[in-house]
Amino acid sequence: MxxxxxxxxxxxxxxxxxxxxxxxxxxxxxxxxxxxxxxxxxxxxxxxxxxxxxxxxxxxxxxxxxxxxxxxxxxxxxxxxxxxxxxxSKLRRENVNLSLLAHDVVKVFNELDAGRQVETVIAEGVYAHGDPLLLRQVLENLLGNAWKYTGNAPSPRVEFGAGSQDGEVIYFVRDNGIGFDMRHAAKLFTPFARVHGVGDFKGIGIGLATVQRIITRHEGRIWTEGAPGEGATFYFCLTPAPEGIKR
Ligand SMILES: Nc1ncnc2c1ncn2[C@@H]1O[C@H](COP(=O)(O)OP(=O)(O)OP(=O)(O)O)[C@@H](O)[C@H]1O
Ligand SMILES: [Mg+2]
Structure with a gap:
């Protein structure tokens, strides 16, 4: 043995x-x-x-x-x-106010993309225990995708929030944009994989792979739900899966 x-x-x-x-x-x-x-x-x-x-x-x-x-x-x-x-990069865990980070990130998008009217809903007082720089990168990528893939939506809406399930905090970023077919859900996290046409939206397909690595380094999990034309939601938590629960 x-x-x-x-x-x-x-x-x-x-x-x-x-x-x-x-x-x-x-x-x-x-x-x-x-x-x-x-x-x-x-x-x-x-x-x-x-x-x-x-x-x-x-x-x-x-x-x-x-x-x-x-x-x-x-x-x-x-x-x-x-x-x-x-x-x-070295992982430095501290208490991070994700709501503030989300406000900050969205403010930059608004400044860079002043021509667009996007309704943003950010839950207040959402905290996480993790690396502030890496968590910022997570929100930049997820909110950035929500922002980008609502580009053709008539009333674009981007939301950040958190809820609790089975005793753990689950964060989410939701949009009402182009969405995707759930058959491609796992592929989205592969480096350089893109499910939408190259010409339609700019990008190289590295954002979600980076987000997944960061979440994994925090021993957390990330998963997604979406449907074509009905938007997408990306969920993540920063703790390992409890026994018997699989997402
Ligand atoms: N919110 C979303 N709604 C619909 N599809 C999405 C969304 N987020 C990601 N995707 C799909 O997943 C693919 C991978 O996303 P990812 O962020 O890795 O790459 P990207 O946005 O294309 O480029 P990059 O982030 O490198 O600039 C995207 O090309 C897109 O097809
Ligand atoms: Mg992206």
Whole structure:
């Protein structure tokens, strides 16, 4: 029995070390890709600006495409870095007023997107025990999605609140936007997976993967409910699942 436990512990340690190595590898690769990408973006726009007479329309179009592709790749690389930072940064747990954070996040959206009228409903006095910076990132992503995917709703509404179930606090972000088919629910949390057309809404598909990592680091859980055309709700809690309860 003891030998079996030791074997398990040792393979656990090896697995953890391999995960860390992989994580640090992807961070380094993403980080080092940024400089050459900046060169590609920079030089393709310099060529367009400084050599307009030496390029015909086809040549200009190709350079535009090179620049746009490099920019998109830059966003993907930034996404990988964001995910990596959410995984590696030190977790500092304290009491955090999520209501205040939500107000703050929504205020920024309102300023950046002044043309839109979005009804926001934020429950007051909602607290969590967790890392303030990482929890802010959770709300930025979830409220950001709610904001974005209500882009075509006639009366957009975004809500943040909390309730309790089986003795634990469950937080939620709800919207009345485009929604999604529940068959895709698990896929939404996979890095770079998107269920809506690329042209319809901007994004690279890294937000929810980052949110899930942060919640997992808090030993919590995240799940979602939605239906096409009927909006979406993202629930999360910051505690492990009690025995026998599965979500
Ligand atoms: N509130 C929502 N309503 C409807 N669909 C959603 C909602 N939130 C997320 N999704 C779906 O889940 C996919 C993944 O979300 P995620 O936040 O990871 O990526 P993104 O918003 O497309 O891009 P990014 O967050 O990286 O800018 C989205 O592309 C969208 O299809
Ligand atoms: Mg997003």
């Amino acid at each position: 003891r030998q079996r436990t030791e074997e398990l512990e040792s393979s656990n340690r090896a697995l953890l070390a391999a995960c860390r190595e992989l994580e640090s590898f992807s961070y380094t690769v993403a980080h080092d890709l940024r400089t050459p990408l900046r060169s590609m973006c920079g030089f393709s726009s310099v060529l367009l600006e400084d050599y307009p007479d030496r390029l015909d329309a086809d040549g200009k179009e190709m350079l535009h495409r090179i620049g746009a592709a490099a920019e998109r790749m830059g966003r993907l690389v930034d996404g990988i870095l964001e995910l990596s930072v959410a995984t590696r």
